[in-house]
Amino acid sequence: MISSLTAENLACARGERKLFEQLSFRVTAGQALAVEGANGAGKTSLLRMIAGFLSPADGRLVVKTATGEITDGEERGKLVGWLGHHDGLKPQLTVIEQLHFYAALYGTASERAMLDRVGLTRQADLPCRYLSAGQRRRLALARLLVSGRSLWLLDEPFAALDAAGQSLVGQLMARHCGSGGIIIAATHDPLGLGNESLKL
């Protein structure tokens, strides 16, 4: 379990261009942080940095856990539940196969009940190529739940979802924070969690 994530004077450079610098924030267990900013401000880059894909040009990220501090990017990534721009679904695999694959890969258990929670029970045996954009997003949410990770990094979590889907995301996020998880979400819409927000 993660007790806190601290960013100290982070800077992000893409090529010659500086996206942001001197960025500091702290999120503790049970909190959510909304990352806001115009298109191209570096929201996704910040999430990729936290996930350990990008190295900060300057500054550092520290994760405090029960067993100690983690500063290494790749080690931090092993705590991350990722919901990116892309859903990571294979058109040839069925919905349930997809979920079983990620559960086995992350070493957790998956059940059909998980599909109930995101409203995909009827599509369980359908190949992913037949899913709509919103249904794919719902499956990505189920996968996020199955990953069992405590640090959620969400890139536009409301994208492509209908009203019911958006309120589902709200519920899932509220439950995750309620159970001591951390959420950092890049978004243009309010998260509705009484959370703080970070302007890039």
Place this chain on the structure above:
Amino acid sequence: MSPFLTLLTRDIKLAARSGGGAALALSFFALVATLMPLGVGADLKLLARIAGGVLWVGAVLAALLSLDRLFQGDFEDGSLELIALSPLSLEMTSFAKIAAHWLSTGLPLTLLSPLLALMFNLAPAPMAILFVSLLLGTPAVSAVGAIGASLTLSLKRGGLILPLIILPLLAPVVIFGAGAVAAVSDGMAGTGALELLGAFAVAAVLLSPFAAAASVRLNLGN
């Protein structure tokens, strides 16, 4: 099931279901091997002489067909990020992908080779050596190919540049593989070439996951 086996079986399943995979490589291999005698003519001695080289080159090119998608598919749809965040290290991820590619391409090509060797009038002894050399050498093709695939994974038409990167690196495999067959045809043992081929394959399979992982890391950071 362990994360490693999970990824391995998924990749094999995907190769089988996308219609590409083994079927495509096998048909390509069979077609090349069929066209060659038609082009060269019905000189049985000559055909037996060139069989090792032709079938080896055919097998390498056939294996190449599906190599460019080794990481690219997962990179484009976001699966690679999710795999990178999983407990499986990128080195083991690369190794699983190499193994899956060999099982779905290299192994079927090897199994088909004796049948195609018949068309080249290859005698039983060199045919057996061809089989063994493909069995030893095709894992090296998948392994070296993984390095090229990881370097080109973010390029839209990466499949075009991939052969330019890996074919020169695969020259030793073809030289030793075809060399062993030629040696046996000439009445020699051919074990020297096989040993070198085996050594190259072991080195390639053990080292290339590290190179591929480093390159995947670099691409994910972009």
